[in-house]
Amino acid sequence: MMTASWLDYLxxxxxxxxxxxxxxxxxxxxxxxxxxxxxxxxxxxxxxxSSVIGGTLGLLAFLLAFTFGLAASRFDARRALLLxxxxxxxxxxxxxxxxxxxxxxEIRRYLREYVHLRAEAAKRPRELPExxxxxxxxxxxxxxxxxxxxxxxxxxxxxxxxxxSLNEVIDxxxxxxxxxxxxxxxxIWLSLYIVSIISMAGVGYQFGRAGSxxxxxxxxxxxxxxxxxxxxxxxxxxxxxALQVSQQPMIELDRKLEKSPR
Numbered sequence: 001m002m003t004a005s006w007l008d009y010l011x012x013x014x015x016x017x018x019x020x021x022x023x024x025x026x027x028x029x030x031x032x033x034x035x036x037x038x039x040x041x042x043x044x045x046x047x048x049x050s051s052v053i054g055g056t057l058g059l060l061a062f063l064l065a066f067t068f069g070l071a072a073s074r075f076d077a078r079r080a081l082l083l084x085x086x087x088x089x090x091x092x093x094x095x096x097x098x099x100x101x102x103x104x105x106e107i108r109r110y111l112r113e114y115v116h117l118r119a120e121a122a123k124r125p126r127e128l129p130e131x132x133x134x135x136x137x138x139x140x141x142x143x144x145x146x147x148x149x150x151x152x153x154x155x156x157x158x159x160x161x162x163x164x165s166l167n168e169v170i171d172x173x174x175x176x177x178x179x180x181x182x183x184x185x186x187x188i189w190l191s192l193y194i195v196s197i198i199s200m201a202g203v204g205y206q207f208g209r210a211g212s213x214x215x216x217x218x219x220x221x222x223x224x225x226x227x228x229x230x231x232x233x234x235x236x237x238x239x240x241x242a243l244q245v246s247q248q249p250m251i252e253l254d255r256k257l258e259k260s261p262r
Contacts, residue, residue, distance in 0.1 A: 012237075016230045022193070023200050023222035030201035034208020049209065053202035060199040063192050064228060070184050071235035077179050079245045085172035086249040089115055092165040093257060098158035099149045107145050107166075112257045114138045114169075119254040122247040132177060139170050184236050196225065 010018065089111060096107045114135060121131050146163050153159055203221065207214075234243045 012230060012233060015233055016226050019226040019229045020222045022197060023225050024218055026197045026200035027204035027207070027218045027221065030204025031208040034205045038208070049205065053206055056195070056199045056202050060195050063195055067184060067188060067192055068232050071232045074179065074182055075235045075243065075245065078176070081172065081176045081179055082245055082247070083249055085169070085176060086253050088165065088168045088172045090253055092162070092169050095162040095165045099162050100152060103145045103149050107142055110138050110142045115250065115254045115257055119247060119250045122244065135173060139173065142166055143170070
């Protein structure tokens with residue numbers, strides 16, 4: 001199971017709407033605070049707040065870039081692992097033809113079912129825990145067959161090559177499951193939102209100092225920021241959203257194995 005932070009319970013559209021609301025509220029709050037302070041002070045607000053706001057916005061830009069980098073690197077890792085697993089399964093299937101016929105037939109049958117499950121996982125994300133459990137059960141079945149092969153001829157180089165490739169298939173499964181559990185920590189999301197609220201409140205405060213505000217500007221700012229946050233969240237989630245790792249390599253392997261000799 002994936003480790004979930006508080007943001008993972010929100011669908012992406014709800015996260016986008018929440019971010020827009022928070023940004024607009026922060027800008028409005030900063031504006032009202034500046035207006036209130038101007039009314040309380042006869043001489044106006046003379047503090048050099050612009051440099052402070054600029055520094056806060058720079059810090060926000062750094063946090064956004066850092067968080068985006070984390071999400072993008074994990075997206076690339078998931079894509080690379082998918083290709084590696086596809087190649088590992090294809091190699092194991094070919095090498096299964098080197099072992100005695102009885103075990104070869106069973107192992108290839110298990111591998112075809114295994115690949116089909118992996119290809120279907122993207123279409124049934126809600127059933128991912130069950131698919132993982134069934135995949136691991138198939139791994140146990142294949143490993144049992146590999147043990148039979150090894151006991152028949154422990155000195156065979158062909159048998160050793162097959163066992164090595166099957167072990168790599170199992171290792172790649174573990175890596176994909178573990179990387180799928182890695183997501184941006186909740187403390188980073190919390191820090192990003194806190195700095196964002198402070199920065200947007202500072203922008204609203206600057207509007208208040210100027211004595212005018214533009215609702216359209218506030219809305220554009222909220223939408224732009226929320227789009228970036230939504231993009232980061234989409235990259236970070238391997239089970240939801242538009243930016244999913246294409247399962248086409250596994251789907252193509254599934255089709256190829258279905259057409260292969262039994």
